[in-house]
Amino acid sequence: MTERQISQAVIRRLPRYYRYLGELLENGVERISSNDLSKKMKVTASQIRQDLNNFGGFGQQGYGYNVKYLYTEIGKILGLDKTHNIVIIGAGNLGQALANYAAFERSGFLLKGIFDINPTLKGMTIRDVPIRMMEELPEFVQNNDIEIAALTIPKTKAVEVAELLVDNGVRAIWNFAHTDLNLPKNVIVENVHLSESLMRLSYNVNRYNYFNAKE
Amino acid sequence: MTERQISQAVIRRLPRYYRYLGELLENGVERISSNDLSKKMKVTASQIRQDLNNFGGFGQQGYGYNVKYLYTEIGKILGLDKTHNIVIIGAGNLGQALANYAAFERSGFLLKGIFDINPTLKGMTIRDVPIRMMEELPEFVQNNDIEIAALTIPKTKAVEVAELLVDNGVRAIWNFAHTDLNLPKNVIVENVHLSESLMRLSYNVNRYNYFNAKE
DNA sequence: TAGATTGTTAATCGATTAACAATC
């Protein structure tokens, strides 16, 4: 089938729909209309219907959407019905925090390995996953069907390590390093630049000041 | 002065400009044209000029932009020329990782306190900042001119704690909890929903599969 | 001065919202 091109704006919103539907499900809500959901989520009902219809007609006129069905379908769209093997590169504070975050497993992201260059970490385990040395990385990635790598290492090494990962078959990089990775188009890069997030926050706190200071 | 309304799309890009300009500065580059910068950053030169001109005419015809000047100005726009007192609520893995991340201090974000409900953490320090109990929070926030709070606690408590923070004068919440905070409009909320980020990555890895499975 | 490059207006493109016919 020829793939329709879904805009990244829509994809940004999908996990949030998924979260709200999950909560409705937990609360035993069986059906919901785009209008009711729009009030909860503070987006327009029109946007909800447009977004969902990119993927199919999940609702029913006069009824709305079945919460459980829609939740499941969005889960499938997001690939959460499958498992994804993941490694973490960099066992510093952030890498360890991610490794300890057990909730990812529930969504099908299975932590298979943690890697670092620091020999004092060798053999240490986090949630039963041992920290390995970087020398083992290429073979490990090849032999364990690793799809996703979380990159929590300093930017100086990030580009080089990302290329190594891709060369050994990793298809997606969850990039926490403060740098852009210029990888082939078929490799997915999802950036989490915490410092940039904090700067946006700072901008919004400060926005009046700058203009006022100019007068 | 009446504040011009700058779109969030522009603000999203500012920290990235700042990062590239910082690198140019480190490399001793003195001036750069929008065209050269556009090639490095993979955005259009037109967008760069439009974005910057929201804030002022920082360039010079026939010359381009002075790297150091532009870097400094964007820093001011982002509020990085001032210090911001910050507290972290939740001394779990992620909270500790953020606390240990010293690079924020260089951008003017000063960690003043870490709070948790777990009494076994009481008195522990991270980078000389003691972990305090939640009971002390209101008074501490009021007396220490705390502007920003990073919220790294489970979603069940997040809404309630966010309101407590705002009631005691916090102006911005860096929200890592997996929930939306519905706070007054004058409070800045910057969300970092890691699980949603990972789902977007997963979508992009999987995007072909869903459509193909339907045939 | 001639060349380069900005600042800014105009054109295009894409995303959001509104409207409503289809239909459960």
Add this chain to the structure above:
DNA sequence: TAGATTGTTAATCGATTAACAATC
């Protein structure tokens, strides 16, 4: 059937890109 609500088309809005006069 009548009422509700979707799916989808059309209208609007906003963001991006192109073009070029202004000017260093």
